[in-house]
Structure formats: structure tokens, C-alpha cells
């Protein structure tokens with residue numbers, strides 16, 4: 001056994017927190033590796049033994065002709081070890097360190113194709129068996145958070161992912177250019193931008209401009225992992241179909257805050273007990289926190305977990321890389337070499353006990369980024385992956401030697417208690433507190449404002465009431481003053497009158513005592529004058545009152561008169577209406593008479609003509625026939641007259657006509673008889689006309705005059721009814737006059753004409 005190997009078999013004591021822990025995992029032989037296994041793992045002793053004895057190791061890969069190399073590590077996993085086993089014994093303590101508030105790093109180092117990505121990521125993040133360290137770490141973190149769900153404990157987890165590809169640092173989760181990327185897988189990665197690594201006394205080493213994603217559940221982290229792996233540079237090589245061509249660092253930062261409440265006796269209080277105490281003291285949370293500051297202690301811890309999947313080293317001669325792959329290989333090897341140098345320097349520093357030795361962190365981006373993890377403020381675990389294949393024996397030995405060196409590196413892990421108050425959670429807490437205080441302030445302001453408004457309203461109402469009261473008081477006081485003045489005047493008057501009476505008494509019977517007895521005549525005289533004035537005024541007032549009374553009675557009388565007149569008017573209008581109706585009936589009667597008379601006259605003319613013809617016939621010898629016709633005519637006239645008599649009932653002239661006819665009939669049959677007969681008829685008609693004329697003039701005209709005089713006598717008030725009545729009466733009068741005139745003319749003309757005609761005929 002090689003000396004070097006023997007010495008290295010003495011592993012660092014377990015549980016030594018400051019030293020970098022190193023574990024080795026041997027992956028199974030792959031299908032294309034047919035040369036057999038050269039690695040043997042003793043899990044109990046945590047050793048890995050590499051031996052090319054009895055193995056068909058190609059000469060080119062042989063270190064020496066025959067050799068056995070045994071290495072002891074903090075843990076050693078053989079090809080049969082499961083993902084869960086590796087996680088639980090190696091990664092879980094790293095994550096716990098992070099949850100405790102330390103920086104913790106776990107990085108996978110090894111030759112290309114030895115299982116670094118398989119161990120870190122796993123074949124599928126959601127696969128319960130094959131999922132690797134990163135998804136399991138995330139689950140552990142969220143399990144821890146869930147297990148500490150207390151009112152006084154808060155967690156905040158955020159994730160980011162860095163890639164170093166050909167010495168360019170970039171953000172594998174950079175948000176797309178068009179804005180904030182959703183936290184899902186759908187985000188389209190933008191072309192990766194080169195980021196700078198910076199150092200800050202407070203923050204340590206950090207990537208400037210790196211995006212950080214707050215995560216609340218494992219699925220969100222898986223989504224980020226998917227996104228990162230899609231953006232990560234990979235490529236097929238002869239050694240690995242999916243070779244990572246870059247180093248990738250998945251970072252999870254867990255911030256943890258805890259509020260501790262202390263009772264008055266100095267003992268720790270449960271949050272509920274403290275809240276109860278606050279309530280019983282009538283304090284709100286913000287007030288209580290401000291007032292009981294010394295009894296509320298808040299601690300902040302920030303743990304940072306770096307999960308590093310390094311690109312695999314490769315011997316260009318073996319991998320046969322050319323072109324871009326060759327360039328990538330050179331860069332990968334260079335950075336791994338720089339990592340080796342850093343570790344070597346740190347190991348030497350540790351061995352020699354000096355801290356002055358230069359550690360070339362700045363030689364590569366990788367070492368710069370892992371500065372804290374190697375020799376700094378970090379708990380670091382290195383997982384070396386090796387292939388058991390005989391053809392990889394040289395690389396395997398190299399990896400194991402590298403791992404051995406790393407074991408000698410010690411770190412100085414410190415609890416990140418956020419002394420600089422830079423944690424996001426603290427900022428959030430501060431912001432929350434500020435917002436809560438602001439909210440409470442605003443609520444208070446709103447309440448205050450409302451109170452103010454109410455008070456202002458009440459004040460305004462009170463002012464109004466006051467003003468109204470003052471106004472009322474002023475009115476009252478004015479009234480009071482007036483009353484007072486009246487009273488004073490009255491008193492003065494009474495006094496004057498009284499003094500007047502006294503003085504009268506003094507002047508009269510002298511019965512009043514000496515108090516007023518001294519009033520002289522000069523003072524009494526104006527008093528008398530005033531009394532006289534007063535009496536005169538009273539008399540005036542009495543007269544005035546009487547006049548008003550009289551006028552009032554007058555008005556009442558007028559009123560009664562008017563009412564009476566109104567009644568008369570109504571009665572008169574009624575009577576007028578009745579008269580109107582009578583007049584109308586008379587008019588109708590007159591018209592009928594006129595019509596009948598005209599018809600009678602026509603008939604009479606006809607018959608007269610016939611009579612004359614008969615006389616002529618008789619004269620020519622047909623006296624008998626003519627006489628017979630005359631008898632018939634006479635009979636007809638008699639009938640007509642009877643009709644007429646019926647119409648002229650008030651003018652009863654039938655007996656006269658009958659007498660006339662009878663007279664004529666009683667006469668002889670001579671021409672004289674006939675003329676006499678005709679004359680009798682004419683006279684009879686004249687009489688009738690005269691009778692009608694008399695009726696008009698003596699009866700109807702008188703009646704009309706009587707109606708008119710009634711209208712005047714009854715003092716009918718001028719108005720529409722009276723006007724109509726007078727108008728009708730005027731019309732009636734005119735009608736009567738016209739009728740009388742017509743009757744007169746008709747009588748004169750008719751008589752003359754008839755007589756002339758009869759004489760001519762005769």
C-alpha cells in the first residue's frame with residue numbers, strides 16, 4: 001500500500017464542524033464500461049479502495065504496475081447506495097446547518113460522467129426515488145418551515161441559480177426582458193447576461209444583479225430548477241451524452257425570525273400568553289411592541305445553502321474533444337485546477353498552521369464564488385464522484401487525491417444572526433411593522449377625524465342655538481323695555497292724574513292731608529289741561545267708534561239689500577223666461593192665423609170671381625144654375641169661416657158671419673142680393689181684421705208694456721237677462737206695430753178694391 005495513501009486513511013474526526021467534510025460516491029458501471037470495477041467501498045470504514053490488481057486496466061491508465069490505494073472519507077457510498085441514503089447521511093446535515101443560520105455549501109466534484117448531476121439533481125425532481133440532493137434539500141427546508149409554524153416564528157425562502165460557463169458568470173433564472181418572470185416554468189429565458197462577482201464587507205462575496213425568487217413551496221423550486229436546467233449549458237461528449245459544460249450553483253437562502261416575549265418576571269412567555277397580557281392591558285399589538293420593547297426580543301437568522309454541481313474534469317486525450325467542446329474542456333479544467341490550487345493552499349495553510357499563505361481565489365470565477373465555502377464563513381461538504389471503471393482509474397485516483405486535500409481545509413462558520421440587519425425578512429418585518437403602524441395611525445386618524453367632525457357639528461349646532469337664544473333674549477329684552485317704558489308712562493300718568501285729583505280735592509273740600517296740600521296752581525293747571533286733552537281724545541275715539549259701528553251697520557244693510565236684489569233678479573229672470581215662452585206661443589199663434597187668413601182670402605177671391613161669373617151667366621139666362629153655384633160657394637165660405645172661427649177662438653166673430661150669411665140667404669136671388677151678400681162678407685172680414693187689430697193694440701201691446709214696466713218697477717239690475725228681455729220686448733212691440741199697420745192697409749185696400757171690382761162686374 002502506498003505511504004501517502006496510508007497516511008490519508010486517517011480521516012478527520014466526525015462532527016468537526018470547521019473542517020470541510022468530504023464524501024465519496026462510486027457510481028455503478030455503465031453499459032459501455034466493460035473493463036470491470038477498480039473501486040471498492042467499505043461503508044463501515046468509510047473507505048474507498050482503488051486497485052488495478054486483477055483488473056484489465058489499460059496500461060495508459062495505470063499509475064503503477066500493481067497498486068492498491070485506500071482512502072478514508074467522512075462517508076463513502078458504493079454503487080448500490082441510494083439517493084435517499086446519500087441525502088440523509090451527507091446532505092441533510094448541510095441543510096440543517098443552513099436552517100440554523102449558517103452558510104452551508106455542498107459541491108459535487110468529479111470526472112465527467114461520474115454522477116455529479118445525478119447526485120445533485122437526480123433524474124427527475126419529482127421522482128421519489130431518483131430525485132437528488134437539491135429537491136430533497138428543498139423539501140427538508142419546507143418541512144422544517146411547516147414544523148415551526150408558530151405565531152412568533154417567520155420564515156422566508158428565496159432561490160437563485162448561477163452558472164459559470166467559460167468563465168462567464170450568469171443568472172440561470174434571469175427574468176425575461178419584457179418584465180417580471182412568472183415563477184413557473186413557462187418563463188422564456190433571456191440570453192444570459194454576464195454578471196460581475198463583487199465583495200462586500202457585510203454581504204461577503206456576491207453576484208451583482210442576480211435574481212432571487214421567493215419560494216413558498218417545493219413545486220415552485222422545482223419549476224425554477226426546470227428553468228435553470230433548460231438554460232444551463234450542456235452537450236454530448238464521448239464521456240457523457242448529457243455532459244454539463246458549466247458549473248452551476250443553486251442557492252437557497254432561508255431567513256428565519258423569531259420573536260421572544262418575556263414576562264415581567266423575566267421568564268419567556270408563549271405568544272398567546274403575551275397577547276392575553278396585552279389585551280388585558282388594553283393595548284394593541286403595535287402599541288404593546290412599542291411600549292414593551294424591553295420585553296419583546298426578535299432574532300433574525302439567515303442561512304445560505306449553496307448546492308454546487310461542478311462541470312466534470314476530463315482528459316482531452318481520452319475525451320477526444322475538439323472545437324467548442326475542447327474550448328469548454330480547457331476552461332473547465334482550468335477552473336477546476338484553480339479550485340485545486342485554492343484547496344491546496346488552504347490545506348497547506350492548515351497543515352503549516354499559518355494563515356499568511358496566499359489563497360488564489362481570484363484565479364477563477366469558480367474559486368472566487370466559492371471563497372466563503374472554502375476557508376471562509378461556511379460549513380462545506382464536498383461530494384467526490386468517481387467511476388468504478390478500470391479505464392477511468394487515473395481520473396478516479398486524481399479525484400480521490402483532490403478530495404483528500406480538501407479534507408484538510410478548515411472553515412470558520414459563523415451564525416448569521418443578521419447583526420447588520422440586512423436580511424430581507426427583517427426588512428419585510430420592518431416594512432410590515434411600519435405599514436401596520438401606518439394603518440393604525442390612519443385608522444386612528446379616521447376615527448379622530450370622525451370625532452372632530454362630530455365635535456365640529458356639535459359646536460356649530462351649539463353656536464346656532466346660542467345665537468338663536470341671544471336673538472330671542474334680545475327680542476324679549478326689547479319687549480320688556482317697551483313694557484317697562486309703557487309702565488313708567490302709565491305710572492307717570494296715574495301719578496299726574498292722582499295728583500290732579502288730589503289737587504282738585506284740595507281745592508274742593510280740603511279732605512286730603514298735607515302731603516299734596518302743597519301743590520300750587522301753576523302745577524295743577526297743566527294737569528287739568530292734559531285731562532281735558534285726554535277727555536277730548538276719548539270723545540274723538542268714541543265718535544270714531546260710533547262712526548265705524550254705523551258704517552258697519554250700513555255695510556250690513558247693503559249686504560242684505562244686495563242679497564234681496566239677487567233673489568229678485570232670480571225671480572224676475574224666471575218670470576221673464578215664462579213671458580218669453582208666452583210671447584213665443586203668441587207669435588206662433590199669430591203666424592198660424594196669418595197663414596189661415598191668407599188662404600181664406602185667396603179662396604174668397606176665387607169664390608168672388610165665381611160669383612161674378614154666375615151673375616153674368618144668370619144675366620145671360622142661366623140664373624138658376626148660377627144661384628145654385630152661389631149657394632154652394634156660400635156653404636163653402638161658411639165652412640171656412642167655421643174653421644177660421646176655430647182658429648180665432650178668442651175673437652169670436654162666428655155669430656156675426658152667420659147672421660150675415662143668413663141675411664144674404666134670406667134675401668131674394670137678384671143681383672142686388674148678391675152684391676149685398678158680398679158686401680156683408682167683406683164687412684165681416686173687415687170686422688174680423690178690426691178685431692185682430694184691437695187684440696194687438698189693446699191686449700198684446702198692453703201686455704208688453706206691462707212686462708216692460710214690471711222690469712223697470714222691480715229694479716232689475718242691468719245685466720244680460722235684462723238686456724235680452726228688453727230686446728225681446730222691443731222686437732215684440734215692433735212686430736205688433738207692423739202687424740197692426742199691415743191689417744190697416746189690408747182693410748183699406750181690400751175694401752176699395754173689392755167694391756170697385758164688384759161694381760165693374762155688375
Ligand SMILES: Nc1ncnc2c1ncn2[C@@H]1O[C@H](COP(=O)(O)OP(=O)(O)OP(=O)(O)O)[C@@H](O)[C@H]1O
Pocket residue numbers: 026027028030079110111112113114115116117118119240242243244245310311312313385
Ligand atoms: N449512482 C448512480 N446510479 C445510477 N446511474 C448513475 C449514477 N451516477 C451516475 N449515473 C449515470 O451516469 C451518467 C452520467 O452521470 P452524470 O451526468 O450525472 O455525470 P456528471 O458527473 O454530471 O457528468 P458531467 O460532468 O459530464 O456533467 C448518467 O447517465 C447517469 O444516469
